[in-house]
Amino acid sequence: MTSERTRSRVVVTPAMHRLLMVLLVAFAILVVDSVYLGTISFLEWQRNETLQGFTYQTAFLLHLLLGFAMIVPALVYSIMHLRRALHRPNRLAVRLGLALFAVTLLLFVSGILLTRGLPVFELTHPVSRNLVYWLHIATPLAACWLFILHRLAGKRIRWGAGIGIGGVSLAMILVIVWVSTPAPPEPIVGNFEPSLARTESGHFLTTQDLMADDYCAGCHADIFDQWQHSAHRFASFNNPAYLFSVRNTRRVAFERDGDVTAARFCAGCHDPVPLFTGAFDDPDFDDEKHETAHAGITCVSCHGITALGSPRGNSDYVIGAPEHYPFAFSENAMLQWVNGILIKGKPALHKRTFLKPLHESSEFCGTCHKVHLPEKLNKYKWLRGQNHYDSFLLSGVSGHGVQSFYYPEKAHTNCNGCHMPWQASDDLGARPFEGGLAVHGHHFPGANTALPVLLDLPEHVNAAHREILRDSMRLDIFGLRQGKDIAGPAIAPLRPETPIIVPGQDYVLDIVLRNVSVGHLFTEGTADSNQVWLSLRLIDDTTGDVIAVSGDIDNRDRVHPFAHFVNAYVLDRNGNRIALRNAEDIFTKLYDHQIPPGATDVVHYLIRVPESVSGSVSIEVALHYRKFDTQYFEAFNGGTGNPLPIVTIAEDRLTLATSEQQDAVVNVPSQIENWVRWNDYGIGFLRKKERRGLRQAEAVFRQVSTLNPANGFLNLGRVYLQEGRLYDAADMIRNAADAGAYPWSVAWFSAQVDLQSGELESAIDLLSEIRDTQYVEAKRRRFDFSRDYRLHVAMGQANFQRGKLVRDGEPNPWFEAAIDAYQIALSLDPENLSAHYGLVLLYERLSDEKNAEHHRQQHATYRPDNNARDQAVNIARQNDPAANKAAEPVVIYHLYPPDTEPQVELTRATDTFQ
Structure with missing residues (x-):
């Protein structure tokens, strides 16, 4: 009786049949959807380009929704069908049905495992995800095959309907693929001159397009935290120093031209949000309260750049409104979660939109870190401004420069190694690095040590800046000459042996300053307002008294003007120093003491030990860095004094015996290879202006050749x-x-x-x-x-x-x-x-x-x-005796009595800032 009831029992009731039809329709839609998704993936692999767009993401969302929606109904149907059919005499159909059920479970489980952003668990390991992905690809194919075999073992299949539906589905897929394939880019129009920046559409962008930092922070919290304390974050009107200068530039432009468009020169790099939304052109733009004024260089300002123009700099790039996933800016929490699911599940569009190969190139950085002053800004002619890019490109550091003195073991192919170092992170954008996960740091260390003081930021913000400054330059007290010039023979190298000097006689001390690890000119950037100088102290070791100094600081935090500065002394057309970052007035340079990668300068000091000294004397020399000089700081900050931190990048010390001294003097041997010390010494003479050091360079390099x-x-x-x-x-x-x-x-x-x-x-x-x-x-x-x-x-x-x-x-x-x-x-x-x-x-x-x-x-x-240059230079040399001296091809700096002790403590880069 039981066997007869089993045979006569209906395995698919009318209600179950209706549920099955719903599931089959949903499955058919999923098949069409999956074939479309797979076709796009195949074309991406074939063409080696990303084709995923909004249509693709919508299809993927449909895939997720239908997939999750089918799980419970499919399980309900399978269990009901299994209970009715498990003991049927057609054992082949039963076994095939069980296999189909198992494969269906694998299909659902693999789909759940692949879904990113689920509240309970998330499969993140790349190898595991790859295995599960291919399982998810294989199981629907196996399910279709098993379903056909299962049906062949039972009732006759209606092939006609299936073939018809399949043909229509294939046609739909081909149409959707064709429609969703990106069209070739159209010519780029638009004008934000004298900035060279353009938008893809040729029109303005919206604040929502450009100010999406909080949206980015949802998945990239570590990167966001680094960025929000960076110089890029505070590059615009939210930086007091820049605010002072750009206000002046806008004022000058408006008074001169009747509009502020000339100041776009600044905005292409410093103020992209006001510029591309059109707010910057308003002469009455409220640079304190406008919503775009404090945006800085936002995430999209960099990651929304779609193309680079030429290597001219001046923001020669193209930026567009990013293509977002569905519900990107929804205020509904559920829809925000769905948006996250889509991004994590299919991140290719996100990666294509926000991280392109151009972002890894030095040319990308060069769009803003290479500058020329256009005629529309200065009403004169094209002039070269700061230029990190070319000095890096032509250096041995990049592996491109053929004339370099030194070469690294491996070329540094872009700027990221120094300015975006890897940081340990479990951020969603993290990559495997040294046994863990890491992201490229977004604090952008570049020696802007003024930020914590100006903006009341945490002290730890300067850690990265200290790190990049530390030992980037090297000092070596190398040679000594009798007399008051460099014509005489050098007593070198100093250390471990040193000569005995005679009190009352004149000597010229040669100090080698070497660019060790900076891959471009040191300092570059705002080289006219960066304050980098050498300090030297001559000390009587017997009494501890300072005999003479150079480069000390007065009570207003001003460095003595006759110090050696590693900077560019820039002039306006009237011979006045450009002291207030007034770029529109830049005309020419009086001198440029910056040092290329792997190169050196030899700095000379005239020293005389007083006849009253009876013991040894010590020479202490140090290279100090302060982001802005006191004149500029007082101008934009008001008041007097300069509290910006001073960092000692490099230092050296030497003790010399005098003829009156009986005891031997011991100096620690230099840690630098002897041939390198000599070679650096010669390079400094070779680089003297007007070939004034070639005779000395020849003598030095003959020593190097041995x-x-x-x-x-x-x-x-x-x-x-x-x-x-x-x-x-x-x-x-x-x-x-x-x-x-x-x-x-x-x-x-x-x-x-x-x-x-x-x-x-x-x-x-x-x-x-x-x-x-x-x-x-x-x-x-x-x-x-x-x-x-x-x-x-x-x-x-x-x-x-x-x-x-x-x-x-x-x-x-x-x-x-x-x-x-x-x-x-x-x-x-x-x-x-x-x-x-x-x-x-x-x-x-x-x-x-x-x-x-x-x-x-x-x-x-x-x-x-x-x-025209000569006229401005002559005026400057007449008006500024210190600069006039520093502009000579060979400068011998004189020491002077310590009138006042420094009012700020000079700390090493590894120490805590004062």
């Missing part, structure tokens, strides 16, 4: 090239090659000799070898010299000179090669004066007046106005 022949001979070749001694230069370069000097350095300086000797084809071959980086060691270190535009300019010059030897009427591939080389140089440096001039000469020879005139105009734009 300690490290490769570097010594190569640098002697540099000296002889500057002196025009081509035969001697070639001889030294051959010696350097035999001693194992870097082959690219040998090739570069050999090419310079060949160029000046008329061996043009040899020079071209050598330059081509460098351009292609045909050196195993260079490739191992990830160097790429094809990015050095000086190399391409040299190739253009060599090919042009070779082409001039071709007779008229004969094919001249040299001219074409020269044009190509100059054009490559301009693609890397569009404002390159030599490249434009070379193209003028070439196109004139080719009778191409149109192109010749274009480059003639470009050359006129970028050519310095030396006549």
Whole structure:
């Protein structure tokens, strides 16, 4: 009887049949949806580009909703069906049904595991997620196959309906894929000049587009916390120093032009939110209360950038309104949660929108950390401003500069290694790093140590700035000369042995200042208002009294004007110092004491020990850093004095015995390799202006050649090239090659000799070898010299000179090669004066007046106005004795009695700020 009841019992009741139809319809929709999602994923893999957009995310949301909605009904149906069919005599159908049920459970479980943002658990491990993902792909295919087999073992399947539905579904999928594939980008229009920034649409953006920091913080809390104390966060009207300067620029522009558009020059980098929303152009813009005034450089201001223009800087980028997931800015908590589920489940669109390959490039940083002053701002002509980018690009640090003195073991291919160091974090954007998870730090250390004082921020904010300053420069008290100039022979190196000095006699002390770890000019940035200086104290060891000083600080926190400053002394057209960050008035430089990567300066001091001193004397020298000098700080802050922290970046100390002293003097040996000390010493003389240190450099590099022949001979070749001694230069370069000097350095300086000797084809071959980086060691270190535009300019010059030897009427591939080389140089440096001039000469020879005139105009734009410069410089030198002295090619600083003791304590970078 039981067997008969089992046979006659209906396995699918009418109610169950209706539920099954609902589930099948939902499953059919899911199949269509899944095929669409899979097709997009396949096309992304095939094209190596992200195609996910709003349509894709909507489809993914539908996938989640239907998937979760089906779980309970499917389980209910399966259990009811299982209870009715488990003991049916058709055992094949039963076994297939059980297998189908098991696969369905796997399908649901894998889908739940893949869903990010669930309140109870979340599968985050990449390998585990990958395995579960492919399980989720395979189980619906297995379910379809088992369902067909299950039905084949039972009642007849109605194939016609299924094929019809499948055909319609396939057509729908193809249409949706075609519609949702992004169209090619349209030409970019729009004008925010003199800033070079543009928007994708050519129109203004909204505050919601640009001010989404709190939205970002929901998933990136660690990054948000770092950013909110950073110099980028406080780059706009919320920074008192910038506020003072940009207010003045806006005022000058309005009084001069009747509008403030000239100040857009600042806004493209400092005030993107007011600029792109249109608020900045309002002359009555409330820079204290307007909602955009204190936005700073927001998350979207950087991560919303979609393209870079040229490497000219001045905010030459394109920014767009980000493409968000559904419910991105909903105020409903449930919909916000759904938005998070979508982002975590399918983050490809989010990554494509907010993190592009361009964000990892030095060119991205260069859009704002390279500046020129446009004519619309200064009503004069194009002038170069600060430029971190080119000094990094042309350095050995980047692996692109072919002329460097030193090279790293591995090239630093972008700015992030120093300015966005890895920070341990469990942030959703974290990546595996050194056995844990980490994110690129967003505090952007760059030595802006003024922020905690100006904005009342926590003291720990300066930790990253201290770290980047610490030992970035190096001081070495290296040599001593009798007399009052550098003409005499140097007693060097000082330490461990030191000479005995005679009280009452004059000596010139040589101190080497080396850029050790800064990958661009030190200091760069606001080099006119950054205050970096050397202090020196001569101490009587017997009494402890300070005999004489240089670089001390008075009661108003002002550094003595006759100190050595590592800065740029910038002038307006009337010869006045640019002291208030008034960029619109910048005209020229009186001097520039900044130091390139891996280079040095030799700073000279005249010292005389009083005849009354009977024991040893000590010399203490230190390099100090303060973000702003006192004149500028008092201007924007009001009052007197300068409480900004002073950091001691580097220091050195030496004790010297006097002729009156009986006991021996012991100095700790230098930790620097002896050949490096000598080499740094020579580099400093080689870099003296007007070639005033070449004789000293030659003597020093001869000493280096006995300690490290490769570097010594190569640098002697540099000296002889500057002196025009081509035969001697070639001889030294051959010696350097035999001693194992870097082959690219040998090739570069050999090419310079060949160029000046008329061996043009040899020079071209050598330059081509460098351009292609045909050196195993260079490739191992990830160097790429094809990015050095000086190399391409040299190739253009060599090919042009070779082409001039071709007779008229004969094919001249040299001219074409020269044009190509100059054009490559301009693609890397569009404002390159030599490249434009070379193209003028070439196109004139080719009778191409149109192109010749274009480059003639470009050359006129970028050519310095030396006549006007000389007038401003002469006025400045007459009005400022200290600056006049500092502008000399060789400066010997005099010590003076300590009139007053410093009023602030100078601390090392590793210590707590005062």
